[in-house]
Amino acid sequence: MGLSRNDLLTIGQLAERSGLATSALRYYEKLGLIHAERTSGNQRRYARATLRRVAFVRAAQRVGLSLEEARTALDRLPEDRAPSTAEWSGVAQSWQSRIDRQIDELERLKVKLTGCIGCGCLSLSRCALYNAEDRAAAAGPGARYLLTRDPSSGPEPHPSTG
Amino acid sequence: MGLSRNDLLTIGQLAERSGLATSALRYYEKLGLIHAERTSGNQRRYARATLRRVAFVRAAQRVGLSLEEARTALDRLPEDRAPSTAEWSGVAQSWQSRIDRQIDELERLKVKLTGCIGCGCLSLSRCALYNAEDRAAAAGPGARYLLTRDPSSGPEPHPSTG
DNA sequence: GTGCAAGTTGAAGTCGACTTCAAGTCAAGC
């Protein structure tokens, strides 16, 4: 399990240690999330700090960021060393409020479901589940685009061609 | 805004009332989530109860179910009337535990982030963010496949061809 | 110096949940 040489990781080693597939790491590199030196034979060699960047990206995804957003956040942290408390706390705090919003939305949904049990609900007239008001609010990771259909808030699902 | 005739909704009306696009409703029909009668001219006409089914599907998505899973859950509820308290409570309770798991995972992530602020963390040796142990646990809606790489738990990301 | 696992590339495929398109048909108001 030891590193083969002076602290540089092959893509396979980074994959094993980060829990990601090598193909994912190459993909991350293409997006500019991580970066590797090359051997004379053109193989990638990663600095150990890359492990940190990968962990950061995975955590970012868990808070609901896209890889593109993760890249932006990553740009505000140093590439070659651990961030200082100050550097880190800004990021962490904005993530915390994201998490809080997600938790909040889940709590509200839970209350609605409980209400529905109590009132024998799902009748068309006044079930809370039918009131879509806060659909766009905070939805979990990855789900934002799936559950939002309210044109007055948040990004459009696929504004590409039309 | 009134219904044009005897309680049957056109696809446009159902779209407006449910907040979904007509294309989404046709897609739901193709998946067997909803069903429509037809006019002599082959246009869809929906019973009002369809509104309930659609609402159910959207709620299911918010708890993290796929449309396929929603269809399965839907099969256990009556198609033409509001479910009884008994019929509903089984579903609602299983959703609640899903929600609880999701909240739980978010709480844990939040604690980790707080820890990282306090300890000037993100050093490679012992930052909690690096310990991926519970990655596969509960992740939010839609995110399960993105964040899971642990072969010992949960569904494989894309086991299709290989 | 050879064998073979592990690396390289770009292009194409996958997944779920839809949307968009093209080419036509229906329904309802005037």
Next chain:
DNA sequence: GCTTGACTTGAAGTCGACTTCAACTTGCAC
């Protein structure tokens, strides 16, 4: 009866985050 907007279909496109493929090259153990 005509116009026009809402509807019909199947096929193809979109999105993000990867994975898979094919054809090839490197690097390390023996």
